[in-house]
Amino acid sequence: MNPRLRELQLAFVAAVYRGDTAALEPLVRARGLPPAARLAVYRNDTVLNLSGALAAAYPVVQRLVGEGFFAFAAGRYVEAQPSTSGDLHGYGAGFAAWLEALPQTESLAYLAEVARLEWALHEAYFAAEAPPLVLDALARLPVQAHARLRVRLHPSARLLASSLPVLAIWQANQPGADGGGVDLGAGVERLLVSRLAGEVGVARLGVGEFALLAALADGAALARACAEALEAEPGFDPGPALGIWLARGLAVDAYFVNNDEED
Amino acid sequence: MYARTPNSGAIAAVAGIGLRAGHYEAVLEARPAPGWVEVHSENFFGAGGRPLAVLERVRARCPISLHGVGLSLGSTDPLDRGHLDTLAALCRRFEPGLVSEHLSWGSAGDVHLNGLLPLPYTEEALAHVSARIEQVQQTLGRQLLVENISRYLDWRHSTIAEGEFIAELVRRSGCAVLLDVNNLYVNACNHGQDPAAFFEALPAAAVAEIHLAGHTVKTVAGQPLLLDTHDRPVCPEVWALYREALVRFGPRPTLIEWDSALPPLAVLLHEAALADALLENRDEPALA
Numbered sequence: 055m056n057p058r059l060r061e062l063q064l065a066f067v068a069a070v071y072r073g074d075t076a077a078l079e080p081l082v083r084a085r086g087l088p089p090a091a092r093l094a095v096y097r098n099d100t101v102l103n104l105s106g107a108l109a110a111a112y113p114v115v116q117r118l119v120g121e122g123f124f125a126f127a128a129g130r131y132v133e134a135q136p137s138t139s140g141d142l143h144g145y146g147a148g149f150a151a152w153l154e155a156l157p158q159t160e161s162l163a164y165l166a167e168v169a170r171l172e173w174a175l176h177e178a179y180f181a182a183e184a185p186p187l188v189l190d191a192l193a194r195l196p197v198q199a200h201a202r203l204r205v206r207l208h209p210s211a212r213l214l215a216s217s218l219p220v221l222a223i224w225q226a227n228q229p230g231a232d233g234g235g236v237d238l239g240a241g242v243e244r245l246l247v248s249r250l251a252g253e254v255g256v257a258r259l260g261v262g263e264f265a266l267l268a269a270l271a272d273g274a275a276l277a278r279a280c281a282e283a284l285e286a287e288p289g290f291d292p293g294p295a296l297g298i299w300l301a302r303g304l305a306v307d308a309y310f311v312n313n314d315e316e317d
Numbered sequence: 318m319y320a321r322t323p324n325s326g327a328i329a330a331v332a333g334i335g336l337r338a339g340h341y342e343a344v345l346e347a348r349p350a351p352g353w354v355e356v357h358s359e360n361f362f363g364a365g366g367r368p369l370a371v372l373e374r375v376r377a378r379c380p381i382s383l384h385g386v387g388l389s390l391g392s393t394d395p396l397d398r399g400h401l402d403t404l405a406a407l408c409r410r411f412e413p414g415l416v417s418e419h420l421s422w423g424s425a426g427d428v429h430l431n432g433l434l435p436l437p438y439t440e441e442a443l444a445h446v447s448a449r450i451e452q453v454q455q456t457l458g459r460q461l462l463v464e465n466i467s468r469y470l471d472w473r474h475s476t477i478a479e480g481e482f483i484a485e486l487v488r489r490s491g492c493a494v495l496l497d498v499n500n501l502y503v504n505a506c507n508h509g510q511d512p513a514a515f516f517e518a519l520p521a522a523a524v525a526e527i528h529l530a531g532h533t534v535k536t537v538a539g540q541p542l543l544l545d546t547h548d549r550p551v552c553p554e555v556w557a558l559y560r561e562a563l564v565r566f567g568p569r570p571t572l573i574e575w576d577s578a579l580p581p582l583a584v585l586l587h588e589a590a591l592a593d594a595l596l597e598n599r600d601e602p603a604l605a
Contacts, residue, residue, distance in 0.1 A: 056474035059441050060393040063425035070430055083471040085508060091538040092470035100430045107431075137429040140387025140400050141359045145431075180363030209364065249366060 057081065070097045071136050104132045107142045108149060111176045114227045115153070115169050118162070127156065143180060147173065164238065167220040171256070174212035174247040178254045181210035186250075186303030199310075201277035205270055206307040210249035213259075213268050219243050221256055250303045262290025267299065275311075328353045328380045328414035328526075330568035332592035334585045335384075335547075335575055341371045343582040345378070351589065353414065355382040355572050362403050372411060382415040382526070382572070383407060384495075389429070390449050390463070391422030391436045401456050408457055415526055415570065417462035417495045418453070420446070420483065437472035438482045447489035454492065462525050464495035465515075467503040467532070467545035479510065480518025493525035496566070498559045499551065499574075503532050503543040512558055516565045524566045529559055529592060530574035547576035550588060560595060568596045 057065070062081070069075045075093035082089035105128035109116050116124040131152055137145050150169035159165050187205065195203070214220070219240040226236050244264035246257045259267065265286035269279035280292045299305070333353035336344055337360075344354060354375060361368050375381065388400055408416060421433040436442045454461050463486060465479060477485070486492055496519065504510040531549035535542050551559075551573070559571075573588040 056437075056439075059391075059437065059439075059445060060425070062437065062472075063393055063422060066434065067425045067428045067430060071428070081473055083473050083508075085471070087540050087542060088538055089470070095469040095537065095542070095544070096430070096432065096434065099432050103431050137431050138427055140389055140397060140423060140429055140431065141362045141403075142387070142431050143359070143363060178366075180366050180368075182364035183366075210366075252367070252370070 066096075067136075069093065070100050071133055073097055073133075101129050101132050104137055104142070104145060105129060107145045111146045112149060112169055112172045114172055114224050115149075115165060117227045117233070118165060118168065118223075119159075123158070127153065127158075130156075146176075149173070164218045164220060164223055167216045167218050168223055170216075171214060171220050171224055171245065171247070174214055175254055175256070178210035178212060178247050178249045181208075181249060184208055184306035187300065187305040187308055189300060192308060201275065202310055203276045203308050204273055204311065205276075205305040206309070207267070207271050208248055208250060208304055208306050210247070210254070211267075211271065211304060212247040213264065213271055214245045214247065215264065216243050216245070217241075221245055221258060224256075246304075248304060260287065260290075260295075262287030262292070263295045266290075266292050266295060267304070270305075324378075324380055326376075326380045326412040326414045328382060328570045330570055330596055332571045332573065332589035332596065333379075333382065334573045334582075334589050336375065337576060337579060338368070339579040340582050340585075341367075341375075345371070345374055347582060347586070350378040351586065352593070353380040353382060353570065355384050355415075355574075358383040358385040358404055358407060358416075359387045361407055362400075376411050380414040381411060382417065382570075383411070383413045384464075385416075385418040386433070387423065387429075387431065388418050388453070389423040390418050390420065390453070391434075391442065391446050392424045393422075393445065394424055394427060396449060396452055401453060405457050408459070415462055415495075416457060416459060417464055417526065419464045419466050420486070421466045433466045435466065435468040435470060435472070438475040438477040438479060440476070443477065443482060443485055443489075447486050450486060450490040450492045454490065460491065460493050460525075462493045462495040464497050464528065465500050465504075466497070467500040467507075467543070469507065469542065469544075471508055478514065478518065479504075480515040484518050484520055484523075487520055487523045492523075494519055494523045495526045495528060496524050496562060496569075497528035497530070498562055499528065499530040499532055499555050500545060502552075502555045502558055503545050506541070506543045512561070516562065519566075521566045524562075524569055527559065527562060527566075527569045527571045528574055529555060529571060529588070547574050548578040550584070551591075556591070556595075559592070563595060571596060 069078050079089040082092055108128045135148055150166045153159050153169055154166035220243055222236045227233050244259045246259055262283040266279050266283035269282045283290050283292050331352040334351050336354040336356050361372055419433045423430050501512050505512050529551045530547045531551055533544045533546040535544050571592045573585050575585055
């Protein structure tokens with residue numbers, strides 16, 4: 055009995071991801087090459103293609119662990135988390151968390167952190183365009199309204215905090231860099247990944263600056279965000295940081311929430 | 318947002334080149350601009366950023382073709398509306414001269430293989446795929462080109478020859494054909510498929526584009542198997558088959574596809590010049 059197209063496709067997908075094609079072999083014409091070898095071509099293709107998407111998004115992770123281990127880890131990840139879209143650019147979002155749970159990477163605490171930075175950069179590259187907030191409009195608001203103002207950050211903005219010098223590691227492992235000279239004990243890094251003025255970039259933020267932007271990203275009103283920044287870094291002056299990031303186009307919209315309890 | 322383009326977007330029967338990220342800058346600087354370029358639709362599915370910005374500038378220089386690798390025309394899962402809507406939005410924004418997909422499937426049960434998988438050529442598959450093509454054409458509001466793929470296996474229960482299968486898709490759905498000569502050659506070597514019979518089966522008027530590419534010969538289980546790798550120049554046998562295709566179908570927009578191990582752009586442009594010479598029925602420059 056010939057299989058229906060639906061059954062054939064479901065069996066094929068399961069077989070390719072599982073690497074067990076025995077059930078499909080009787081359906082394949084041999085013609086000089088065993089069906090198992092023919093099906094293996096598709097399995098290899100799938101693993102290589104999806105691993106290639108991971109390698110494109112995580113080049114520094116690949117450099118840190120070496121091509122051999124990366125291929126092994128990517129192959130395992132492909133089996134554990136099959137693709138769910140015809141557009142491969144979203145594939146690998148869960149790679150950092152998955153790497154973290156892998157027993158072989160237990161001693162490499164920074165690996166998952168670097169992966170998180172690389173995914174933020176990957177997302178920032180493809181994020182939507184958004185013109186900067188027009189500051190003149192803000193200037194016309196009465197000063198007392200500023201406290202209640204909320205802003206929407208550029209769609210590419212990603213805030214990352216790590217207990218490890220993740221940006222230093224990333225920089226030391228760019229093409230042409232020698233990979234050395236990073237002090238793993240250098241302490242906490244607070245980063246902003248964004249694509250402002252067309253270029254994807256990473257900025258190191260101070261304690262107060264990070265708290266301020268993180269609160270704004272969470273939708274806090276300006277007064278609350280400033281209070282959180284001060285709490286994180288006593289004596290922090292939010293004015294200059296706000297001025298710089300607004301001028302760079304980090305905020306793309308400003309709004310008030312109706313019946314706002316927060317003053 | 319979208320600057321008015323100086324060209325209508327229509328693609329003439331000249332050679333074009335596949336455009337990958339490694340050549341973005343080079344294509345923008347090339348003088349003259351390529352006859353046309355073809356991109357993988359999904360490479361521009363992001364919401365914004367450099368790829369779309371580059372494509373706008375490329376589109377201002379020359380016509381473009383959108384070539385999909387992920388719509389999964391032959392899948393029995395429902396058509397991915399999000400995927401199709403994104404493609405439709407790209408078509409509205411960039412006014413491509415040609416829009417194509419593969420005669421293949423790539424997903425089942427919402428799990429994707431992100432590859433071009435062979436269909437069994439059966440009445441069931443024929444009815445399914447032609448209905449899907451109609452759905453896509455309706456959403457896009459335009460004719461879709463469907464490409465013959467390289468196959469590494471044939472299903473035992475196939476009952477229809479590939480050429481007849483495609484001809485019937487054309488008849489039922491009104492789609493056009495993207496004839497990939499390299500894929501045909503790969504299948505001739507891998508499965509003993511007869512290229513002449515394939516050409517004969519295709520309705521000449523429906524062939525709207527031709528693909529040329531390089532492949533790799535791999536040894537699998539002690540046997541040669543041709544893999545459609547798009548990583549090297551077009552081989553002499555494929556050029557010969559292309560000449561036959563031009564005799565049978567007449568000059569058609571012809572694409573040099575090169576996806577991995579990208580050489581300098583000049584290498585692709587040289588291959589395109591060879592195709593142009595054949596399209597214009599001139600002596601090839603390399604042989605002159």
